[in-house]
Amino acid sequence: MFIGVDLGGTNIAVGIVDETSKLRYQKSKLTRNERKPEEIIKDITDLITEVIKDFGIINEEIEAIGIGIPGLADPKTGDVIECVNLNWRKVPLKKPIEKALGIPVFIDNDATLAGLAEYEAGAMKNKKSGVFMTLGTGIGGGIIIDGKIYTGANGVGSEIGHMIVGENDYDCNCGRNGCLETFASSIALINYTKKLMNEENSETIMTEKLNGDINNLDGKIIFHAAIRGDELANKAVDRLVKYLAIGIMNITSIIDPEVFVLGGGISKAGTFLVDKVRAEVLKNKYFKTLPVGNIVLAKLSNEAGIIGAAMLGKHNV
Template sequence: MFIGVDLGGTNIAAGLVDAYGKLLHNESIPTYKEREAYDIICDIEKLITKIIDKAGTNKSEIESIGIGIPGLADECTGDVIECVNLNWHNVPLRSILEKKIGVSVYINNDATVAALAEYEAGIMKGVRNGVFITLGTGVGGGIIIDGKVYTGSNGIGSEIGHMIVGENYYNCNCGRNGCLETFSSSTALINYTKKLLQENNEESILNVLSDGNINNIDGKMIFDAAKQGDKLANKAVDRMVKYLSIGIMNIVSIIDPEIFVIGGGLSKAGTFLLEKIQSSVLDNRYFKSFSVGKITIAKLGNEAGIIGAAMLGKNNNID
């Protein structure tokens, strides 16, 4: 048995997972991220203990605990290097929890653990090489190569969102200009849609859907408008997809994975978004006769964070 913890800025979710990636029991509590890191870690310990008790199992049956964080972790030391949402910097998460619980702890980025979840129990099962791309507030990535999680020598090898794909009208939070997440995240999509509405006199049903207040616009609203044929919404979506396809082809030129899995909030647009991505990627191929890996939507949804985190220990011990 394994325990996975999905540490977010709003909630901490955790669950008991078997060796096949099946979620057997889960619980969640508010994060209250304004608190000190140690207080949040104490809550993680209490949540893990609660799950073990409620599931009717023993701590001795837990092989390892995995934690997915919305930031960067040092896989060797188990320290959280940077986690902006929680205001954590160089927090020794593994050592604190291992002392408290007495079980091996593994830590990685939340997009990476989502990729591992899809590899172990989702749409990537049976595939050797795959890339998971999350389209949410930012753009995250998880890479599986030869059945193993890949994060590089410094833990930032899967930061797909910070790949430069073009020149943009604003800089990324990382300080550079042109990062993929400034084109293809939900934040970027919303910002560009607002820009179009403010700069153009085009009619758009977004004015109706947002009750005349552009600050009410979200990603779902934009896709709803695009699906209804709204020109302005489709212009914003097509721009998002264009740069995402450039990013995908950049990954193809380096890794050439068997599959790309699209997750995150924007993936809920489903087939409408997927078909646009598939078409744009085919148009952006640099050798038109070459095949590109399958592009599809993630399967596990909100459970991916817990399942993938739980599988970190199992994946780490594969030779």
């Protein structure tokens, strides 16, 4: 058995996962990220202990603990390098939990581990290589090559949201201009749609859902309008698709994976999104006679974080 911990800015989720990647039991609690790291780490340790006890096993039956964090981790030391959502910087995470529980602990980025989950039990299963792209507030990535996680020498190899794909009219939170997530994340989609609504006089059915306040706009409203044929909404979605396709082709030119898996909130647009992205990628591929990795939707949804973290433990013991 393995323990998976999905540490987020809002919730800490802990689960028991078996050898076949099946989530057997889980429990969660609020992160309360205004607290000191030591307090949150104690909560993680206590919650792991509760889950083991509730499931009716003992620590010795757990082979490893994996933890996914919404930031950068040093896979060698198990320290959190930086985690903006938690206001953590250079925080030891592996050592205090190992000391408290006597179980090996492994740390990595949460999007990377969601990719590992899709490799073990989801849309990448039975593939040798794949790239998971989580399209949410930002864009995260999980790269699997020959069945192994790839994060590079310094743990930033899967930060695909920060590849430069163009010049934008605002800078990314990382301080640079033109990052993929400033074109193809949910925030980017909302910002650009607001811009179009403010600058253009064309009618849009999106106003029906806003109750007079443009700040009520969200990705669901935009995609729902686009599916219904709204011109302005489709203009915004097509821009997102254009830059997402550029990102996919950039990755293809370096890794050439068998499959691209789209997850996160934007992926809830389903086949409408996938069909558009596939068409844009095929239109712009540079080796015209060669195939490009298949573009599919993620399968595991909210369970991916826990399963991927647990499988990190499995891959390391």
